[in-house]
Amino acid sequence: METEQLASPYVDVVVLSPVKTPPGEAAPSFTYHVPDELRGHLDVGSLVVIPFGSRRLYGVVVGFSDETPVPETRPVESLADEEPALTPTQIHLARWMSREFLAPLWRCLMLMLPPGAMGRADVQVELVKEEIEDGDAKTEAQEQLITVLDAKGPLRGGQLNRLLPRKQWRRAADQLARRGIVVKSSFLAPPRARPQRVRTAEWVASDVDIDEALAGLRSECYPAIVRFLRAEGGPVDVSWVYAETGCQRYHLTKLAERDLLAFDTEETWRDPLADETFVPDTPPKLTSDQQAVWDKIKPQITNDKSQVFLLHGVTGSGKTEIYLRAVAEVLAQGQQAIVLVPEISLTPQTVHRFGARFGRRVAVLHSALTEGQRYDVWRQIRAGMKDIVVGPRSALFAPLSRIGLIVLDEEHDGSYKQGAPPPRYHARDAAVELARLTGATVVLGSATPSLRSYVRARRGEWTLLEMGRRVMAHVQRIAELRSRYNLPRSHFRPVGEESTEARYMELPPVQIVDLRAELRAGNRSIFSRALQGAVDETLKRGEQAILFLNRRGTATFVMCRDCGHVLCCPHCETPLTYHGPRSRLVCHHCNYRQAQPDRCPQCGGDRIRYFGLGTERVEQEVHRRWPEARTLRWDRDTARNHAAHASILHLFSTGLAHVLVGTQMIAKGLDLPLVTVVGVISADTMLNLPDFRASERTFQLLAQVAGRAGRGLLGGRVVLQTYHPDHYAVVAAAAHDYAGFAARELAFRREQGYPPYRRLVKLVYEHASLSRARAEAEALAGSLSDALARRGLPASDLIGPAPAFFARLRGRYRWQILLRHTDPARFLCAVQVPAGWRVDVDPVSVL
Numbered sequence: 001m002e003t004e005q006l007a008s009p010y011v012d013v014v015v016l017s018p019v020k021t022p023p024g025e026a027a028p029s030f031t032y033h034v035p036d037e038l039r040g041h042l043d044v045g046s047l048v049v050i051p052f053g054s055r056r057l058y059g060v061v062v063g064f065s066d067e068t069p070v071p072e073t074r075p076v077e078s079l080a081d082e083e084p085a086l087t088p089t090q091i092h093l094a095r096w097m098s099r100e101f102l103a104p105l106w107r108c109l110m111l112m113l114p115p116g117a118m119g120r121a122d123v124q125v126e127l128v129k130e131e132i133e134d135g136d137a138k139t140e141a142q143e144q145l146i147t148v149l150d151a152k153g154p155l156r157g158g159q160l161n162r163l164l165p166r167k168q169w170r171r172a173a174d175q176l177a178r179r180g181i182v183v184k185s186s187f188l189a190p191p192r193a194r195p196q197r198v199r200t201a202e203w204v205a206s207d208v209d210i211d212e213a214l215a216g217l218r219s220e221c222y223p224a225i226v227r228f229l230r231a232e233g234g235p236v237d238v239s240w241v242y243a244e245t246g247c248q249r250y251h252l253t254k255l256a257e258r259d260l261l262a263f264d265t266e267e268t269w270r271d272p273l274a275d276e277t278f279v280p281d282t283p284p285k286l287t288s289d290q291q292a293v294w295d296k297i298k299p300q301i302t303n304d305k306s307q308v309f310l311l312h313g314v315t316g317s318g319k320t321e322i323y324l325r326a327v328a329e330v331l332a333q334g335q336q337a338i339v340l341v342p343e344i345s346l347t348p349q350t351v352h353r354f355g356a357r358f359g360r361r362v363a364v365l366h367s368a369l370t371e372g373q374r375y376d377v378w379r380q381i382r383a384g385m386k387d388i389v390v391g392p393r394s395a396l397f398a399p400l401s402r403i404g405l406i407v408l409d410e411e412h413d414g415s416y417k418q419g420a421p422p423p424r425y426h427a428r429d430a431a432v433e434l435a436r437l438t439g440a441t442v443v444l445g446s447a448t449p450s451l452r453s454y455v456r457a458r459r460g461e462w463t464l465l466e467m468g469r470r471v472m473a474h475v476q477r478i479a480e481l482r483s484r485y486n487l488p489r490s491h492f493r494p495v496g497e498e499s500t501e502a503r504y505m506e507l508p509p510v511q512i513v514d515l516r517a518e519l520r521a522g523n524r525s526i527f528s529r530a531l532q533g534a535v536d537e538t539l540k541r542g543e544q545a546i547l548f549l550n551r552r553g554t555a556t557f558v559m560c561r562d563c564g565h566v567l568c569c570p571h572c573e574t575p576l577t578y579h580g581p582r583s584r585l586v587c588h589h590c591n592y593r594q595a596q597p598d599r600c601p602q603c604g605g606d607r608i609r610y611f612g613l614g615t616e617r618v619e620q621e622v623h624r625r626w627p628e629a630r631t632l633r634w635d636r637d638t639a640r641n642h643a644a645h646a647s648i649l650h651l652f653s654t655g656l657a658h659v660l661v662g663t664q665m666i667a668k669g670l671d672l673p674l675v676t677v678v679g680v681i682s683a684d685t686m687l688n689l690p691d692f693r694a695s696e697r698t699f700q701l702l703a704q705v706a707g708r709a710g711r712g713l714l715g716g717r718v719v720l721q722t723y724h725p726d727h728y729a730v731v732a733a734a735a736h737d738y739a740g741f742a743a744r745e746l747a748f749r750r751e752q753g754y755p756p757y758r759r760l761v762k763l764v765y766e767h768a769s770l771s772r773a774r775a776e777a778e779a780l781a782g783s784l785s786d787a788l789a790r791r792g793l794p795a796s797d798l799i800g801p802a803p804a805f806f807a808r809l810r811g812r813y814r815w816q817i818l819l820r821h822t823d824p825a826r827f828l829c830a831v832q833v834p835a836g837w838r839v840d841v842d843p844v845s846v847l
């Protein structure tokens with residue numbers, strides 16, 4: 001069948017650009033014919049260049065046919081990459097995502113191509129009139145354009161943008177083109193990323209007398225070069241030769257002139273893990289909890305039916321060890337694995353553990369890689385040189401050809417949902433679909449599973465696996481840490497019958513502190529008496545504390561005491577946050593900054609005050625209360641990149657600071673052996689938000705933060721400050737009681753008709769004009785409610801239209817509609833949402 005296909009005269013191509021689809025045509029692909037020189041070279045998944053109107057664009061071949069639905073077809077112009085860029089499975093997955101998340105197919109396909117695989121489309125302008133006369137330029141812009149083209153020859157849009165005022169040259173070019181003075185043509189830049197080549201040198205003289213051959217060459221480099229290259233016995237990267245022999249380019253050239261060595265070039269892979277050394281480790285014997293789980297998963301990996309497991313176990317309960325087993329098993333079957341992690345810069349340990357177990361078969365993809373590195377990693381994967389891909393949600397689209405396992409660690413994490421650009425997909429759903437297409441096994445792991453996954457597992461669609469509510473450590477690691485930190489004791493203990501290298505610790509006790517009672521008792525500090533006592537003790541023993549607050553800055557809003565005016569961002573209409581050190585007011589949405597005013601801009605009064613608190617303020621208060629303690633702050637203001645994360649962590653874990661203050665970054669998987677107190681400054685930051693997931697997010701975060709304290713060798717305790725000590729999310733998190741929380745929350749969701757029982761779509765329209773945004777929202781709401789009525793569905797399934805929670809962002813007004821439906825994508829397809837709407841199926845937040 002394959003070969004027949006390859007000989008077909010026509011191909012269906014999805015154009016990788018926003019183009020209008022033929023009217024009445026649901027499948028947005030176009031038919032082209034295959035020119036003779038490309039016959040037999042195209043395949044499903046080939047990346048091609050095609051003419052489209054007056055432009056040349058990239059496209060992906062999605063099918064072949066013997067007939068064409070249109071009378072006249074244009075030829076495929078060229079093949080951008082000899083190897084197919086996408087697998088047939090990926091094209092199926094893209095089609096599914098396009099349907100399910102209501103996104104253009106080309107955008108879904110683009111997710112699966114590496115950045116840099118395509119060059120940018122551009123326009124080229126060329127002067128064609130032989131003799132330019134005085135009257136040819138009718139405007140100043142035309143005059144300028146003619147002058148530069150005359151001086152420099154044909155120019156591309158990008159070059160013209162740098163030389164001339166942007167908008168004007170485009171209009172001038174159009175006008176001149178109409179009069180035949182210039183010609184505009186479409187230009188497609190070559191792919192940005194290219195294979196990297198290195199220059200090599202090789203010793204090629206076999207039977208020569210060295211002394212004679214080197215006659216007259218005096219430097220000591222020459223014999224060294226000869227020795228080195230002869231010993232290597234093949235082409236060697238010249239930079240190696242320089243490094244090994246201390247020679248320079250000049251010396252090599254001299255030898256080449258005498259035909260003693262030959263230069264060549266060779267392709268190399270830019271490997272982001274090249275400098276990592278992986279210490280191989282041996283798999284430990286599984287504990288009985290792990291064995292029970294593994295006995296369920298293992299048989300599924302061996303068969304080719306797709307199955308989804310939800311592995312529920314606290315951080316440190318041994319889930320990663322299960323992932324490692326599963327990967328090993330899949331590799332033994334000759335298949336490959338994808339391991340997704342929420343935020344790779346925060347989970348370097350995970351990458352290391354996979355590297356330690358599987359060495360160079362592991363590839364890592366993440367956004368901190370350069371475009372060239374990503375391109376190379378992608379091509380190595382496609383070439384079958386890597387069998388395990390570890391990365392954030394986008395790693396799901398790595399071009400592996402034999403996927404047998406997909407792992408999502410911390411499956412509840414919000415970063416698995418793509419917000420922008422479309423498709424607004426959830427990696428968990430896409431992973432389950434990809435597994436269905438390939439017969440792969442899915443393992444979703446979490447200490448606090450999303451309710452969506454939990455319900456599916458409870459219903460029996462997926463398999464729920466639980467591991468004990470204890471944290472574990474390897475004896476060897478405990479010994480290592482004890483000697484490194486010189487620790488007298490460890491709270492890890494053997495458990496009864498276990499004869500393995502595993503040691504356990506119970507989850508830490510959590511104390512809930514009622515902040516209202518603190519106020520009544522006259523304590524106005526941001527630290528409750530319980531927390532002060534706990535930190536005092538910890539510092540006295542030379543141990544460490546973590547203080548957590550899910551908000552940056554010094555004060556969360558700034559208000560005038562006289563008139564009540566709150567200082568807001570001029571573009572977003574949300575309160576500005578005060579950041580202490582440089583006395584700046586910052587918008588956390590658009591990063592707008594202004595200096596702190598001395599007087600209220602509204603009434604001119606000078607009683608401007610700061611309310612609410614953020615991490616900066618917490619740090620200041622720590623200095624005031626514990627002047628001798630050294631602090632570190634870890635939030636988006638102090639850790640903007642990979643390296644900054646690593647260095648903060650390093651400083652803290654080596655004991656150079658006593659107190660770490662931070663936002664939710666702290667909650668993610670890190671191991672800090674000396675921490676014995678975790679204080680949650682306020683458990684309430686998210687609890688009061690008007691979002692149906694506020695309780696779930698609060699529970700997840702508190703449970704994760706509380707779990708931190710249970711991982712140090714010394715045991716620990718958690719102090720959780722709140723104005724809502726009786727809220728079930730707070731109470732359940734303090735008791736490490738996931739099931740209790742889920743039962744309460746699910747009852748609420750069922751009653752309110754919220755996910756996971758019903759599905760939601762969030763539709764947002766933004767416009768600089770408020771009345772336009774509102775009119776659009778009202779019009780769409782009208783047609784949605786008609787459609788609901790026609791189907792006999794309750795009007796209450798439509799929520800809105802209303803201004804969004806963030807009613808104005810970056811200068812644009814936002815209106816929003818929420819819709820409840822069991823199959824929202826299908827329903828909305830029938831309604832035809834007009835262009836300009838942002839459609840989010842299964843939003844992670846309705847704010």
Ligand code: ADP
Pocket residue numbers: 284285286287290313314315316317318319320321322472473474475477500501502503
């Ligand atoms: P999780 O992924 O749930 O956070 P891990 O798999 O990272 O848990 O396990 C926690 C710690 O316990 C790790 O340091 C790991 O090396 C160790 N560990 C896991 N399984 C075993 C085992 N069977 N025997 C000994 N140590 C183990």
Ligand code: ZN
Pocket residue numbers: 569570571572573587588589590591592810
């Ligand atoms: Zn703003």
